[in-house]
Amino acid sequence: MGDIFGAPLAIEGIVAFFMESTFIAIMFFGWNKVSKKTHLLATWLTAIGANLSALWILVANGWMQNPVGMVFNPETARNEMQNFLDVLFSQTAVDKWLHATSSGFVLASIFVIGISSWFILKKREFILAKKSILIAAVFGLLSSFYLIITGDSSGRTIARDQPMKLAAMEGLNNGGEGVGLVAFGLL
Numbered sequence: 001m002g003d004i005f006g007a008p009l010a011i012e013g014i015v016a017f018f019m020e021s022t023f024i025a026i027m028f029f030g031w032n033k034v035s036k037k038t039h040l041l042a043t044w045l046t047a048i049g050a051n052l053s054a055l056w057i058l059v060a061n062g063w064m065q066n067p068v069g070m071v072f073n074p075e076t077a078r079n080e081m082q083n084f085l086d087v088l089f090s091q092t093a094v095d096k097w098l099h100a101t102s103s104g105f106v107l108a109s110i111f112v113i114g115i116s117s118w119f120i121l122k123k124r125e126f127i128l129a130k131k132s133i134l135i136a137a138v139f140g141l142l143s144s145f146y147l148i149i150t151g152d153s154s155g156r157t158i159a160r161d162q163p164m165k166l167a168a169m170e171g172l173n174n175g176g177e178g179v180g181l182v183a184f185g186l187l
Helices: 002-029 036-065 084-088 091-121 126-161 163-170
Strands: 070-073 078-081
Touching: 002 036, 002 078, 002 084, 036 084, 036 091, 091 126, 126 163
Parallel strands: none
Antiparallel strands: 070 078
């Protein structure tokens, strides 16, 4: 499986990880050493690198959950990739990436609101803190709605491709047809 599983992880390591680690250094250690535009660019490239990192890791994980774009070769006893785009754009991988990044956006919004609230409590940078709370709250609210949509899409994909996994998630050890939704369960 390394031929298929290894490709997204290699891309993540070669492209996304190095991009992220390079620009995060400029972002953190570049204060007063690079121009504001360069610092802003480094910040954006760090964020893009982090999202690309998540993409490639979740593509690999999505392939493990629902192997697509490959064929098993009995002569070599190996799975061989047939279509890289099928692996990259599998519904499982897309669902996982969109859900993970949108949950990260919600968490980042809460973090910004928390830091800004601290500034208000300390009576520092009041106008900046109010503006950042407003921006983070709107962004977080929109991201949380998107998080619900991506979570539902992920659940529907699991129901279609891995019904046994969904049954295990719902605690339906004995299975069944037309069973109700489980909102809360105990192991």
